[in-house]
Amino acid sequence: MKPVLVVGAGPVGLMTALALKFYGIDFRLFEEDGSFSSDTKAGTILTRTVEAFRRYGLDRAVLQRALRLDEIGEIERATNARRASVLTQNLIDETRFPFVLNLPQHHLEPVLADALTGVADGAINLKHRLRSFEQTGDGVVARFDTPDGRCEVEGSYLLACDGGRSTVRGQLGIEVEGASLDIRYMLVDIKVDLDYSNPRDYPYLAYFADPQEWMILVRQPHCWRFLFPLAPGADEATPAELESKARHFIGDVSALEVINTVTYRVHHRIASRWRQDRVFLMGDAAHLITPMWALGLNTGVLDTLNLPWRLAWVLRGWAEDSLLDGYAREQRPLAAHGSGEMAEAARKVMGGESAAARAMSGSDWANAMTRSMLGVRLDVDGSGQWSIVKTEREALRVGDRVPDMALFDGHGGRTYVHDLCDDSFVALHFTDVRRRPHLPADLPGLRSYVVSRWDAPLDSGLREHALLDVGNRLLDRLGCAADTVVLLRPDDHVAAILPMGGTKIEELYLRILGRNQ
Numbered sequence: 001m002k003p004v005l006v007v008g009a010g011p012v013g014l015m016t017a018l019a020l021k022f023y024g025i026d027f028r029l030f031e032e033d034g035s036f037s038s039d040t041k042a043g044t045i046l047t048r049t050v051e052a053f054r055r056y057g058l059d060r061a062v063l064q065r066a067l068r069l070d071e072i073g074e075i076e077r078a079t080n081a082r083r084a085s086v087l088t089q090n091l092i093d094e095t096r097f098p099f100v101l102n103l104p105q106h107h108l109e110p111v112l113a114d115a116l117t118g119v120a121d122g123a124i125n126l127k128h129r130l131r132s133f134e135q136t137g138d139g140v141v142a143r144f145d146t147p148d149g150r151c152e153v154e155g156s157y158l159l160a161c162d163g164g165r166s167t168v169r170g171q172l173g174i175e176v177e178g179a180s181l182d183i184r185y186m187l188v189d190i191k192v193d194l195d196y197s198n199p200r201d202y203p204y205l206a207y208f209a210d211p212q213e214w215m216i217l218v219r220q221p222h223c224w225r226f227l228f229p230l231a232p233g234a235d236e237a238t239p240a241e242l243e244s245k246a247r248h249f250i251g252d253v254s255a256l257e258v259i260n261t262v263t264y265r266v267h268h269r270i271a272s273r274w275r276q277d278r279v280f281l282m283g284d285a286a287h288l289i290t291p292m293w294a295l296g297l298n299t300g301v302l303d304t305l306n307l308p309w310r311l312a313w314v315l316r317g318w319a320e321d322s323l324l325d326g327y328a329r330e331q332r333p334l335a336a337h338g339s340g341e342m343a344e345a346a347r348k349v350m351g352g353e354s355a356a357a358r359a360m361s362g363s364d365w366a367n368a369m370t371r372s373m374l375g376v377r378l379d380v381d382g383s384g385q386w387s388i389v390k391t392e393r394e395a396l397r398v399g400d401r402v403p404d405m406a407l408f409d410g411h412g413g414r415t416y417v418h419d420l421c422d423d424s425f426v427a428l429h430f431t432d433v434r435r436r437p438h439l440p441a442d443l444p445g446l447r448s449y450v451v452s453r454w455d456a457p458l459d460s461g462l463r464e465h466a467l468l469d470v471g472n473r474l475l476d477r478l479g480c481a482a483d484t485v486v487l488l489r490p491d492d493h494v495a496a497i498l499p500m501g502g503t504k505i506e507e508l509y510l511r512i513l514g515r516n517q
């Protein structure tokens, strides 16, 4: 079988390659640069992204290098008064990772790249710049410039993770909707001790709102990061000016050293189409999101949770091509009208624009479920019901990410709901295991379990397919009635919630795969 071609080894290309590795799909990754990126860009990783790291086997490697935080602060800059912080302690029963991370992108990317060591020879190709490509009936032929001349590679699909200036998007002639704003931000990394010698007690991620000059302060694992807007037409500040600005923000401190600065423009742009036959746009190639509330890279990682399992199901011969259409249908509105518009509103609120503040107040934008991206609901059934905003502890709905709570298996071990979804659809039948319910036979890519507060007796015949839900904690959290079956997808999202004994789960599963229209 021809490999899947991944173009671009930024965070989204690397995560996509790791996902393909996880699903055992042969791939080739191509990056024009001679090394992985050392650019200073993203600094905050949201909880849902950490769950993606777990799925693809690198959560521990990332966590070792990151700073975990349980509070996102909102502060009035003029008065230093704290507005309500977002507290991630509310996520303790939702996820194994009830925190967000501060970790600079240039520290993250080597961890992602390291996790790819050991893949087949020729899978990782640096100094390969995609020049052109064409689609054939059953694949894609891509041409690359390399230091040794041009080369041509055949693949089954081409995944464009080649960033905001995507060559692939350009060659497909795909329009980009939205705008590049006439606004620049400045990001400054500073060595300064605000913990011990000059204690400030700011939350490690703090948004200081101000109509004149707002600021975001991020405690990185090895320094402090300041991010603020540049006045229109202003020159980049000199190191001395930055130092004095930093002192203005944080007050007088004993020692302060500017170690890095970056200036960048703000974009709010979405590709009008994300798929053309065997070519898919992912990450910044598909959506450029205002860098606010850490929604750029983290929205790209959502793409890497959605498309790879679909490709796996199609390449294994389990699903029809139509399964691949769900990727753009689900992720595009989320990026365009979810993350994109939320980030833009957050930018306006930081600058004191009252209309945006009104749009956000009274909503659930400032709670931990929403800000961690655990509250994402995908339009899994084409009904248009998607959302990025979620009230904490709302009952489960179709399209929601299922909470990652613990259950106990028939071998005496503990298993988490998301573990069950690793490389599988899962039908959870919430019913009384003592009554020996009939479970559908497993199909390729579908497993079924009974979930009950009663442990399955050894002579029930269900021990291998039963999970103990102590005190019905999971059932209560999901807010489902007894005798309900919940069908989960390999990306932890709910495909269906049905009364038991109605629609056959096997038939529904095949319909989702395009096999039983």
Ligand SMILES: Cc1cc2nc3c(=O)[nH]c(=O)nc-3n(C[C@H](O)[C@H](O)[C@H](O)COP(=O)(O)OP(=O)(O)OC[C@H]3O[C@@H](n4cnc5c(N)ncnc54)[C@H](O)[C@@H]3O)c2cc1C
Binding pocket: 007, 008, 009, 010, 011, 012, 013, 030, 031, 032, 033, 037, 040, 041, 042, 043, 044, 045, 105, 128, 129, 130, 131, 161, 162, 163, 164, 166, 167, 187, 262, 264, 282, 283, 284, 285, 291, 293, 294, 295, 296, 297, 298, 299, 300
């Ligand atoms: C200053 C700043 C701060 C940010 N902060 C945050 C944050 O805190 N949280 C967050 O979630 N997001 C943040 N973002 C956004 C985040 O950095 C991007 O969303 C993220 O880098 C996108 O990853 P990507 O892999 O899609 O694209 P990129 O990182 O742009 O990677 C694309 C890769 O493709 C390669 N490439 C391009 N063309 C070709 C070609 N023709 N052939 C081969 N290779 C090619 C490039 O060399 C590059 O390595 C920030 C962005 C900026 C600029």
